[in-house]
Amino acid sequence: MDRLGEFLAMGGYGGYVWAAYLIAAAVLAALLIASLHSVRGQEARLAALRQSRRSIAEDDA
Amino acid sequence: MHRFANPSRFLRAANAVLPWCAGLTVLLLAAGLYFALLGSPPDYQQGETVRIMYIHVPSAWMALFVYGCMAAASASALIWRHPLADLIAKSAAPIGAGFTLICLLTGSLWGKPMWGAWWVWDARLTSVLVLFFLYLGYIALVNAFDDPVRGYRAAGILALVGVVNLPIIKFSVDWWNTLHQPASVMRLDGPAIHPAMLWPLLLMAGGFMLFFVTVLILRVRGEIAAAKVRNLQLSLARG
Numbered sequence: 001m002d003r004l005g006e007f008l009a010m011g012g013y014g015g016y017v018w019a020a021y022l023i024a025a026a027v028l029a030a031l032l033i034a035s036l037h038s039v040r041g042q043e044a045r046l047a048a049l050r051q052s053r054r055s056i057a058e059d060d061a
Numbered sequence: 062m063h064r065f066a067n068p069s070r071f072l073r074a075a076n077a078v079l080p081w082c083a084g085l086t087v088l089l090l091a092a093g094l095y096f097a098l099l100g101s102p103p104d105y106q107q108g109e110t111v112r113i114m115y116i117h118v119p120s121a122w123m124a125l126f127v128y129g130c131m132a133a134a135s136a137s138a139l140i141w142r143h144p145l146a147d148l149i150a151k152s153a154a155p156i157g158a159g160f161t162l163i164c165l166l167t168g169s170l171w172g173k174p175m176w177g178a179w180w181v182w183d184a185r186l187t188s189v190l191v192l193f194f195l196y197l198g199y200i201a202l203v204n205a206f207d208d209p210v211r212g213y214r215a216a217g218i219l220a221l222v223g224v225v226n227l228p229i230i231k232f233s234v235d236w237w238n239t240l241h242q243p244a245s246v247m248r249l250d251g252p253a254i255h256p257a258m259l260w261p262l263l264l265m266a267g268g269f270m271l272f273f274v275t276v277l278i279l280r281v282r283g284e285i286a287a288a289k290v291r292n293l294q295l296s297l298a299r300g
Contacts, residue, residue, distance in 0.1 A: 007098075010109035010110075012108075013174055014109075016113065016170045016171065016174050020113045020170045021098075023163065023167065023170075024167060027163050028272060030159075031155065035276050035283070039279050042286035042290065043286045046286045046293070049297075
């Protein structure tokens with residue numbers, strides 16, 4: 001437990017070191033989640049649009 | 062390279078490498094974090110705060126590298142009209158802005174305990190802040206037009222003009238008196254850093270690089286789908 005406490009304290013600079021790592025993790029996670037969300041949204045829109053076009057073509061036929 | 066200017070060929074190649082990039086990103090970041098936080102010694106002058114370096118320096122490298130990619134893609138879009146180049150530049154911008162933000166914030170968290178200040182208006186810090194604003198300006202401009210082609214052209218020109226900032230950032234620590242320390246890895250006489258600190262640095266840099274490639278592939282895929290949606294809607298509207 002002492003060793004964990006020592007590790008987390010980072011020689012008294014724990015606040016700075018952990019804040020830096022947390023900020024980096026948060027920014028990268030936000031980028032990844034936003035990108036996944038938008039690519040899924042766009043590909044779903046494309047699939048829906050192609051589906052509706054196919055059904056229009058079938059109605060015409 | 063011209064073969065990959067074809068979106069469907071690009072998609073096939075990108076989807077094939079995507080899982081490898083994602084897996085390697087996780088592996089490199091896990092190994093990098095282990096060595097950065099546990100497997101490397103504290104600095105004899107800076108103590109444990111030196112661990113901030115393992116994210117600060119790779120994110121700074123990526124901030125510059127991604128801008129270089131964005132400018133190169135913009136140039137090839139403006140000159141050769143590659144249909145994919147605009148999409149790559151647009152997709153890279155938010156990732157580069159993210160790395161620049163990480164660099165600025167972690168630098169601030171390192172500067173406070175070591176320099177006694179969150180921020181100083183010196184050449185290195187100010188030129189990186191300008192890089193962040195260039196990214197934001199690019200993102201704003203590329204989305205500012207109803208016709209995406211006009212947005213790509215305007216933002217692409219901004220990206221090319223902003224390239225002048227890259228050497229200023231790189232050499233700012235040599236050209237001006239600055240609080241920021243000079244380069245210790247990318248030097249003509251080889252790295253002046255102990256291997257125990259160089260390894261975690263390179264592992265984290267590799268992890269950040271593959272993170273960039275992974276997210277870039279995802280975003281370009283999204284942009285290709287968005288372009289196809291626009292074209293389909295146009296052809297539906299025309300009947």
